[in-house]
Amino acid sequence: MTEKLNLTGPADLLATVPHLLGVKPAESFVVLTARAGSLGATLRMDAPEHAEPMNYAQTLTSHAANDEQATASYVIVYTDEDLDGYPYAAHVAALVNELAAARMPVRNVLLVTSGYWAEFGTDEQHTLAQITDSQANATLTYFGSAIDVDVYNPALLGTWTQRVEAPEGTEEDIEDACAAWAAVLEATANPDQQKARAIAAAFQHKMVRDFLFRETITTHNGNFADVMLGKFTGRPDWDRVDRAETLAFELMKVVPAGQRAPMLTLMGWLEWLKGHGSQADRYLKHAAADVPGFRLAVLLRELISRGALAEVARDNETAYKRRII
Incomplete structure (x- = not known):
């Protein structure tokens, strides 16, 4: 739209x-x-x-x-x-x-x-x-905009699912995780439970998680710090970003509380890249509650509290275009 x-x-x-x-x-x-x-x-x-x-x-x-x-x-x-x-x-x-x-x-x-x-x-x-x-x-x-609706509700997601085991973080682990993440980002259907749990497990390893965050954005120069601050080489594929946020929520369904913080942080970060600071902070707050003191969420919340705006959101040519606004 x-x-x-x-x-x-x-x-x-x-x-x-x-x-x-x-x-x-x-x-x-x-x-x-x-x-x-x-x-x-x-x-x-x-x-x-x-x-x-x-x-x-x-x-x-x-x-x-x-x-x-x-x-x-x-x-x-x-x-x-x-x-x-x-x-x-x-x-x-x-x-x-x-x-x-x-x-x-x-x-x-x-x-x-x-x-x-x-x-x-x-x-x-x-x-x-x-x-x-x-x-x-x-x-x-x-057109589907809702107020005061928080898509993350731990009670509705349930507590029945088993924990996943993070990979060791080898180069092969990183390559496999990035390939799997890229594949689901480019697909139209959501991954099955087995594939979703494998990707959710990859998000549990700090180094692998960072590569997955970077993999979400295709217009980057390879520098993770630049990626996190929204310093891209061109306009990102915002449809891919929207897809990543949807998938992050799907991944939270296949892991229990205590392992959802990486996905919540991804959702918060993506909202911040879009220029939606308030929504971003809500997800990051949930992340810090899911895993107390989750470092990346805490750092991003500090960034938002200082009024920082992602570099990509500063330029009208690269910024996320709000629907009909």
Whole structure:
């Protein structure tokens, strides 16, 4: 699906945010960057509470500035605090100034509470039904976008399956694992249980896992660090990336809890490459819970928490194209 979704007003814009983040924001500031004719990055930070306005604004703006092609921005405040006035007014003012200084002037500031939405700084309140009933929300839902749906549910995946044994990590193991992974990425059907367990076992070995991560991307220079940071030699095959994420979920079905962290980390990393930081963090958090302190997941979460954007997502020519947005 490559159609273009036209946003005709604030309600449409507000309707897209939960779809972009994968969750309805609460007590948050959201910045949407904008490029010529389209939205760019979507960034969310917890509401500032006691944070000093200028520091908060500079931090959020520094994250938004990772979208080097942005020429404008939108600011949305989600809160139920101080409903009699204009919540976080000083923080909003500082953020507007910082974004303007960063050459991303704010087109609009919106306020969303649990009871209404409004243009920030105005007294006219609009019903939330305008958002849920908007054309944008209807279109996104129709084409399969869901909010607050987490595909990883350990209880539903079950605990009956036996653990797999990781390979020794020899060169032959790496070659065999990469060949098997490439084959299922290029296939249309999901692997049978035996093949899936063999690939899932390969993901359990750190070195083999790293090669499988790299094998997912065909436009790389061979450097694993570059691959992990999204520094590719060209536009990756995003259909292959989507396929890899689907397969990662299938692989989790054939191993028990405690062996799913590598696949969850792969899913989180792929979401980050797409520019979906919030979804990425959700998977990485699950990975760190499945195997406490799972190192790669922890490192990627730290990267995301600093507002880092994958190199591939910075360039409109190489970035993942959101469906109809």
